[in-house]
Amino acid sequence: MADDTGAPTAPSTAIDIAWHVRNNVESATAVVERHLAEIERRESDIHAFNLVLADEARARAAEIDEAVSVGRDPGPLAGVPIALKDNMCTRGIPTTCSSRILDGWKPPYDATIVTKLHDAGAIVIGKTNLDEFAMGSSTENSAFGATRNPHDTTRVPGGSSGGSAAAVAAGFAPVSLGSDTGGSIRQPAALCGVVGVKPTYGAVSRYGLVAFASSLDQIGPFATTVADASLLLESISGHDPMDSTSIQRGPLEITRQLDFGVAGLRVGRITDLPEGASPDVVERLEQAFDELRAAGAEIVDVEVPAFTYGLTAYYLIAPAEASSNLARYDGVRFGHRVDAPDTNAMYMATRTDGFGAEVKRRIMLGTYALSAGYYDAYYGRALKVRRRIAADFATAYERADVLLTPASPTVAFHLGDKTSDPMSMYLCDTYTIPSNLTGDPGMSVPFGTGDDGLPVGIQVLAPALQEATMFRTAAVLEQRAPR
Amino acid sequence: MSDRITPEAVAKVAKLARLSLSDDELQQATHQLSDMLDHFADIDALDLDDVEPMTHPTPIANVMREDIEQDCLDRDEVLAAAPAAEDGRFRVPPIVGLDD
Numbered sequence: 197m198a199d200d201t202g203a204p205t206a207p208s209t210a211i212d213i214a215w216h217v218r219n220n221v222e223s224a225t226a227v228v229e230r231h232l233a234e235i236e237r238r239e240s241d242i243h244a245f246n247l248v249l250a251d252e253a254r255a256r257a258a259e260i261d262e263a264v265s266v267g268r269d270p271g272p273l274a275g276v277p278i279a280l281k282d283n284m285c286t287r288g289i290p291t292t293c294s295s296r297i298l299d300g301w302k303p304p305y306d307a308t309i310v311t312k313l314h315d316a317g318a319i320v321i322g323k324t325n326l327d328e329f330a331m332g333s334s335t336e337n338s339a340f341g342a343t344r345n346p347h348d349t350t351r352v353p354g355g356s357s358g359g360s361a362a363a364v365a366a367g368f369a370p371v372s373l374g375s376d377t378g379g380s381i382r383q384p385a386a387l388c389g390v391v392g393v394k395p396t397y398g399a400v401s402r403y404g405l406v407a408f409a410s411s412l413d414q415i416g417p418f419a420t421t422v423a424d425a426s427l428l429l430e431s432i433s434g435h436d437p438m439d440s441t442s443i444q445r446g447p448l449e450i451t452r453q454l455d456f457g458v459a460g461l462r463v464g465r466i467t468d469l470p471e472g473a474s475p476d477v478v479e480r481l482e483q484a485f486d487e488l489r490a491a492g493a494e495i496v497d498v499e500v501p502a503f504t505y506g507l508t509a510y511y512l513i514a515p516a517e518a519s520s521n522l523a524r525y526d527g528v529r530f531g532h533r534v535d536a537p538d539t540n541a542m543y544m545a546t547r548t549d550g551f552g553a554e555v556k557r558r559i560m561l562g563t564y565a566l567s568a569g570y571y572d573a574y575y576g577r578a579l580k581v582r583r584r585i586a587a588d589f590a591t592a593y594e595r596a597d598v599l600l601t602p603a604s605p606t607v608a609f610h611l612g613d614k615t616s617d618p619m620s621m622y623l624c625d626t627y628t629i630p631s632n633l634t635g636d637p638g639m640s641v642p643f644g645t646g647d648d649g650l651p652v653g654i655q656v657l658a659p660a661l662q663e664a665t666m667f668r669t670a671a672v673l674e675q676r677a678p679r
Numbered sequence: 680m681s682d683r684i685t686p687e688a689v690a691k692v693a694k695l696a697r698l699s700l701s702d703d704e705l706q707q708a709t710h711q712l713s714d715m716l717d718h719f720a721d722i723d724a725l726d727l728d729d730v731e732p733m734t735h736p737t738p739i740a741n742v743m744r745e746d747i748e749q750d751c752l753d754r755d756e757v758l759a760a761a762p763a764a765e766d767g768r769f770r771v772p773p774i775v776g777l778d779d
Binding site: 305440519529543567574576577578 | 697699
């Protein structure tokens with residue numbers, strides 16, 4: 197590899213880094229040091245991390261270099277620095293969910309993905325910022341302050357996995373992990389100009405992912421390339437006995453089909469897609485259809501009439517599940533407690549002090565949707581709408597192999613633009629929400645720029661467990677993206 | 680603004696959720712929740728009588744295993760992460776025996 201001057205450049209993708217480390221061309225220590233230097237240089241402007249694990253990363257790099265020196269293969273992600281969203285449990289290392297209520301809490305166990313990453317030779321370089329308990333679309337709802345978009349630091353990176361998206365976009369790590377409950381990987385990926393994937397529900401273990409809405413949450417990768425995202429997803433997927441909702445099958449197989457192209461593939465255009473995407477984004481979507489057609493795909497029109505009701509179903513179901521999941525933060529077992537004379541007063545004081553405004557709003561909305569007298573009208577109906585949405589997608593997938601939509605209605609917006617109007621923030625998730633409700637996979641792939649030269653992401657959707665088809669569509673879009 | 684939810688209802692919900700709100704927060708929450716419920720009224724007109732509720736993306740069932748001894752989390756490590764512990768247990772303020 198060489199830059200324009202002919203001087204050799206350091207490998208930047210996970211695949212290249214792992215190749216260099218496994219073949220003893222660059223040490224894991226050198227890889228870690230140059231990423232820590234990049235963090236040192238720009239992190240104060242971006243605030244991607246809640247915690248940078250410099251010492252731990254250096255120690256792990258030394259282990260990997262030692263393994264290579266004695267002829268042992270550290271694994272497919274050898275020496276690859278990775279950033280983890282700070283809602284994934286790391287044993288003995290603070291895991292905050294960007295909430296004051298987990299102040300001082302150190303998990304007594306590792307999430308399954310942490311163990312899998314370790315076994316694959318990856319190096320956890322830090323824990324990234326998020327909207328508190330993953331509730332938000334801008335990473336402004338953090339007890340530790342907002343993360344900024346590396347493309348323009350006056351703008352948001354999206355959310356809730358904004359820290360993980362920004363870390364990859366800024367070159368702090370070649371890859372990262374986020375969690376996606378309603379678009380929290382795909383929307384920030386779009387806004388930060390990186391690849392972001394929400395896998396099929398159950399493809400990746402949720403053991404050790406702090407629960408927000410258990411029937412919707414899924415862990416997935418961020419990367420600068422489709423191939424890196426594929427390698428990382430393969431490494432973390434597969435059944436886990438510790439997560440009873442994880443699918444009973446081995447790791448996803450994606451990379452083998454990555455360059456198969458889209459000749460003959462049926463790509464669906466949703467004719468009744470909810471409005472709200474800005475003209476610059478719509479223009480790129482049209483261009484994406486054109487490029488896939490030019491690459492041999494057949495573009496077919498499909499209808500998904502219930503798509504438009506996704507937002508309502510989601511913002512009743514997710515808060516309902518959250519109100520139940522977050523009942524555990526009562527000042528007894530984890531982190532923060534505000535002392536009071538009796539337990540009930542202690543619960544109330546701890547939760548009132550520990551949770552931020554958006555989390556309280558969603559807990560109240562969810563509690564309301566589940567409460568006597570309103571359950572049938574809100575939560576019960578939302579579950580029926582969810583079934584209707586799944587049925588409409590199943591019908592669409594009889595005619596199309598994949599579907600294309602915008603990942604986000606707009607390019608990155610300015611900090612503070614949507615913080616006073618929760619409903620305007622929720623509308624950011626319009627196009628990403630349905631796949632969480634159905635459990636199907638979706639990913640955002642960078643495809644040129646929109647207003648103010650900011651990145652646009654195209655979302656590729658596919659039926660459950662059809663990640664290989666989704667990824668090869670994304671690979672063609674990556675290849676043909678406007679420069 | 681709409682009046683889909685009253686301040687009294689919001690106060691009740693907050694109490695159920697073990698959250699206390701100031702008067703200002705109560706007014707703001709009432710306003711914001713009403714706005715949301717307005718938006719969510721888009722599903723009111725749908726005929727959903729024959730639709731089965733969908734609680735989960737995949738059909739799930741209880742997972743059983745043989746009843747054999749296994750390692751579990753280290754008790755001291757778990758208790759060390761709690762706000763207060765004593766004699767191998769979580770320590771909490773009084774639950775019973777209060778005067779009121």
